[in-house]
Amino acid sequence: MADNELPIVDELEFADEMDQVSSPSLGTWKVLIVDDEVEVHTITRLALEDFSFHNKSLKFLSAYSGIEARQIMLEHPDIAIALLDVIMESDDAGLITVKYIRETLQNRAIRIILRTGQPGRVPEQKVVVEYDIDDYKTKTELTSQKLFTTIVTSLRAHTLLVSLNANLEHANAALIQSTKLKDEFLSTMNHELRTPLNAILGMTECLLGEFFGTINSNQEEALEIIKSSSKDLLKLINDMMDASKIMAGMLNLDITTVAIADLCSSSLxxxxxxxxxxxxxLKMSLVAHLTTIAVDEQRLRQVLVHLLDNAIKFTPAGGKVSLDVKIENEQDSDPWIQFLVTDTGIGIAPHHQAQIFQPFTQIDGGLTRKYEGTGLGLALVQQLIELHGGYVSFSSEIGQGSCFAVHLPLHKGYTGK
Structure with missing residues (x-):
């Protein structure tokens, strides 16, 4: 017997196993036989002609070259198994077909079983490592019993992958719909909340300006509370909308050349x-020889204000907060600029430090926490700086204060002092 023939042996044992899985057909599994020898197609069909699995029989498709196989794959993307010869019109025709299926068609569900009559020319270890196949068999190895077992296990894997893909597509569709509904809700709430808030702020300003008559000191104090609370709520709405846009990939930066001194002064x-x-x-120090930077001015100011606001909030009365600008790695070809916000505040406990950039996380949890806020600010700071290609770091010590550093890459044209 030639080494490229597919022998049919142990027919009785094969028939016994077939009885265990056979039942009336409710469809078919498509199996693609790819081989340049007609006998291999005939023997394979004979060996599996009574096969049934999960109430479905086999439907065979035949290709006699790698080129023909690739065309059939285009026409039948639902093929479950490919029994694929390696050496056909070229020594690597089968391997080229494997790459075409996995990389060009991006078909991960089909089970690819390589069959070769010349294993010495196609080393198994090399093929299994370098190509995305599911099994490697010599043609003399695939007896009727082995072929049956290979087809059953391959169909089980194919069924599982198809099911997982279907579940993933369903989950993705649900996620897309959920994201769409969330975005619509936030957009609606943004308008519905911002409109009355702006009206409240406007009327409060009018009352404080005594456009509607004189107010006493108690009324003025109450109006200041209303004004402050309304601004806090408006800031929360803005932060939530920005975070939502970043998560959806819809926030675009407007990069311009910005004067560092003006940016820092306006933030303070x-x-x-x-x-x-x-x-x-409040203190500020700048680098004398660096005057401008290319950033989104509005977004970087938003970052610095968040950090300064936090520093003031967590610093006891009489403390200090500073905003310093420095150059790091100044002697390197790609230096970075640092914006450091340092305070003499309460500090952050070590067991809280890993959580501070998580959205809606506060170091002082609980309903009766002393320091107000939503915990969204630092998460937004980190996201905005990462959009700029930078990162945020910090150091902190309980009772001594904290230092948050914004690191941003400088433009290529920076030449130092």
Whole structure:
């Protein structure tokens, strides 16, 4: 017997196993036989002509070259198993077909079983490692019994993959729909909440300006609380919308050349009032020889204000908060700029430090926490800086304070001092 023939032996044992899985056919499994020898097609069909698995029989498709097999795969993407010869019109025709199925067609569900009559020319170890196949058999190895077992196990794997893919597609569709509904809800709530909030803020400003008559000190204090609370709520809405846009990949940066001194000064102005209320000293230091940076000015200011606001919030009255700009790795070809926000506040406990960039996480949990806020700020800071190609780091010590550092790459044209 030639080494490329497919022998049919142990027919009785094969028939006994077939009885265990046979039942009236409710469909077919498509099996593609790829071999340049007609006898191999005939023997395979004879060996499996009564096969049934999960109430489905086999439907055979034949290809006599790798080129023909690739065309059939295009026409029948639902093929369950390919029994694929290696050496046909070329020594690697079968291997080329494997790559075409897995890489070009991106078909991961079909089970590919390589069959070769010349294993010495196609080393099994090399093929199994380098090609995405499911089994490797010599043609003399595939007796009727072995062929039956191979087909059953391959169909089980194929069924599982098809089921997993279907479940994944269903889950993805549900996720897309859920994301769409979430975005629609946030967009609606953004409008519905922002409109009355702006009206409240506008009316509060009018009342504080005594456009509708004189107010007393108690009324003024109450109106200031309304104004402050409304601004906090408006800030929360803005942060939630920004976080939602980033997660959806819809937030685009507007990169321009920005004066560093102006950026830092304007950021400090946003928090100056809160610092004065707590008698916290604000300081700023800049790098003299670096005056501009290419960033999204609005977003970087948003980051710095978040960090400064946090620093003031967690620093006791009479403390200090500083904003410093430095150059790191200045002697390297790709230096970075650092924006450091340092405080003399309460610090962050080591067991809390791994969680602070998680959305809606606060180091002071519980319903009666002393420090207000949603815990969204630092998560948003990290996301905005990563959009710029940078990262955020920090150091902290309980009772001594914290330092948050924003690291951003400098433009290629930076030449140092």
């Amino acid at each position: 102005k946003f928090v100056k009032h809160k610092a004065l209320e707590k008698q916290i000293q």
